Amino acid sequence: MIGAGQLARMTHQAAIALGQSLRVLAAGPGDPAALVCADVHPGAATDLAALRAFARGCAAVTFDHEQVPPENLHALVADGIGVHPAPAALLHAQDKLVMRARLAGLGLAMPAFAAVRAPADIEAFGAEHGWPLVLKAARGGYDGRGVWMLPGPDAELVARLLAAGTPLLVEQAVSMRRELAALVARSPFGQAAAWPVVETVQADGQCVQVLAPAPGLDAELAVQAQQLALTIATELGVTGLLAVELFETDAGLLVNELAMRPHNSGHWTIEGARTSQFEQHLRAVLDYPLGDTAPTAPAVVMANVLGAATPPAMPVDERVHHLFARFPDVRMHLYGKAERPARKVGHVTVLGTDMARVRHRAALAAAWLSTAEWPDGWSPHSGASTPEVARA
16 A cells, blocks of 8 residues: 555554555655554655555555556556556546546536636636635645635735646535535446445534434435446546545535545444445455445444644543543544644544434544543543443
């Protein structure tokens, strides 16, 4: 796996159960997967020599991020290395303009868009589609980075970004009900599988919760979302995981973005589905038969643990101790990352039958791990027991 972040770390855990060894290309020894994998190659994906040395002897090469020069991937393919997804498919997750143009050619519904090569392009687009608009970096943006909301023309910002070499596109701001995600897997053999469609809850440009299945989603619309993702995977030739981020609007579904790797919207599957996204990704890239995607509970919520504005004085291990005392059923995954504001340092997953209750418990657990404060005012030092502790 190219990259050694938390996605590679959780893929490593799945590889062990499959009897596989995961090799990671790590930018540094402190990367989350480098802390736990035995086979770590230091290097950058931009270094072709390092990439070739890393790939030598691998049964398959895949990714935990998209920031790999396409020419380097084509060189691996020319060397006879199995790369999944193939460079031609991955390009659609690397370049938003390429993705938009291809999906438009397939007749799929998306926000109106245009390439931006000068500030005048923004003004012309705004005159046609109205304000506000969404300005995006065509390459490299994630978790709210590389995205700018424009209430009106901003020639200075656009000129500055273009001068810095940032390729840009502009999109129509969408009036939506909520954001959804459809996660599917596809193998080289052509077998495909889909998980239930989920709702992703965003704050400050990044995902804070995933609700599985998406509450109140019309069954027909859910099937449409799954079919849409399967169609994209087939048309683009994706092998491995494909996450399709969607806008649910009054007029139907619009495609927002694509990711071709395990995705934050699928972390709930570790405990919440018969086959996790990480195991399924490995099955797909190794061309194994795919696993069952059925959920293990009627309601599953994943909440990201984000670094607090001011890291709490209480050590992480002590926070974990109190979390398990209060919520013994909460499943926790910490990534081995240093805490800093808004950084994803882990996630929690809660399963149950009532979505509102499950969501509340997940939010409490994630907030506690982040801040060492219980939002509802309960304190682990108050001496007051809770129903969860009493049952434990």
